[in-house]
Amino acid sequence: MMFDRITRIAFGVASAFLMLLAFGLIAYAAYEVVRSLLIDRTDIGATLLEAVGYTVIAIAVFDVGKYLLEEEAIRGREMRQAAEARRSLTKFISTIAIAVFLEGLVAVFEAGKEDLRMMIYPTLLLFTGVALIIGLGIYQRLSAMVENEISDPESSKKTPKARTARGTA
Known part of the structure; x- marks a missing residue:
């Protein structure tokens, strides 16, 4: 019973960390776009494509974190249909x-x-x-x-x- 609780906490912490990393990727992508528009005046198309890539990766990372939270931390390893x-x-x-x-x-x-x-x-x-x-x-x-x-x-x-x-x- 204690091991199950520790495992759930570990999965909860890992999923929260993954979700924070996903938000960090999105914030970084937004920062790069704003910086490119206001400061660098570089090729905005390349910056936007890079931001899309970061956002896509962030979505995947966030979904992995959400999956771990729902399936392992909240529900545990209970039998389901x-x-x-x-x-x-x-x-x-x-x-x-x-x-x-x-x-x-x-x-x-x-x-x-x-x-x-x-x-x-x-x-x-x-x-x-x-x-x-x-x-x-x-x-x-x-x-x-x-x-x-x-x-x-x-x-x-x-x-x-x-x-x-x-x-x-």
Whole structure:
């Protein structure tokens, strides 16, 4: 019981720290944009793209912190329904995939302006985002099938022909 409490506190502290870091990234991005506008008068486009990158990373970091807080610190390791766990994981992975896609797009714009040979990294980021979405789709499909079989054990005993006939009727 004491170890569980210590673990929850550790996850709570870690998630709060991650959230503070995310806010720090956003504040730094805003500072750089304002500084570029008022003081440097440098290429504002590059500064804005960099700020978008920091903001995207901050969103992903904040979501990781929120996930740790909700799933580990508040709820602990209690048993939940499979559908609830699937929804939670889907939301988490979706946020990470969006962050990867946005970071890939920012990197495409930056690399396209400088050197086309630098397009390998953004391309790999975009492929990673696609792989995350495909993996999430496969996970959802398989877990939904298992949930349906568990909730309706009679349907798993029927032959595929009977299920097909039932579906066409």
